Amino acid sequence: MDGSAMVSVDLDILPDLLGYNVRTAQLALQRSFARAMSDSEMGSGLFGLLVLCGANPGIAQVQIAEHLNIDKASVVSLVDRSEERSWLQRRRSTTDRRRHGLFLTPEGMAYLSALKERMRVCEEALDDLFEPEERRQLISLLQRIRP
């Protein structure tokens, strides 16, 4: 414990800013997620990529960018890391041979299934903080904030 913790800090305008509150909550969730995954590289981007590829075999990178709200360069970097770890492959789409799509490998499917189970436990830990109705309310308010 540092002596400075005894001094109270004036947060000025920060507590009234939506930006500060969303960012602080996001950092706390990210930390508990990384702990639960025991994988320092595993963040919400990589998790989202694997979930979307699992539910949408052949999905295009542009669709990943759109639904994870990240830019295309970030998607390419996530896809590269997932390919290196043998979780997914870029292949020609089965429905449109001009397009390339993303497909989980069998290792990727097994890993995703373990990740989802750990994520379920992680989210359940939040149930202590919110009544079911409050949780629905929070998600519905957050969903109004869109790019």
Place this chain on the structure above:
Amino acid sequence: MDGSAMVSVDLDILPDLLGYNVRTAQLALQRSFARAMSDSEMGSGLFGLLVLCGANPGIAQVQIAEHLNIDKASVVSLVDRSEERSWLQRRRSTTDRRRHGLFLTPEGMAYLSALKERMRVCEEALDDLFEPEERRQLISLLQRIRP
């Protein structure tokens, strides 16, 4: 417009996860903030650092880390960048000469004042999304999520 946008995407478990919803909202806010600031380096960390130094002259780095919910290495990097841009200085604390504290320079104070004004406009743009009571509710629910 890409043809793939016509294909609907199954988001699987993502829309029910607090983690995904908080992250997606945070990315949207971060983007609108960076646009408003017209400064690609200006993020919530740098903004928070300047606000805390402005309101608490001589604040310690460990207190910045605690209140912005980031690790000490990240604080050092933010402080270095702010020193390079002449917005703040590390100096000996006036109350405890064993400690070093952070102080805004006159340039830093002027810049912070402009930043706060732009942030106010940024947050006001969100008023279209929420009734005042909903906004208070959202902030209060987010504040329950802490490290």
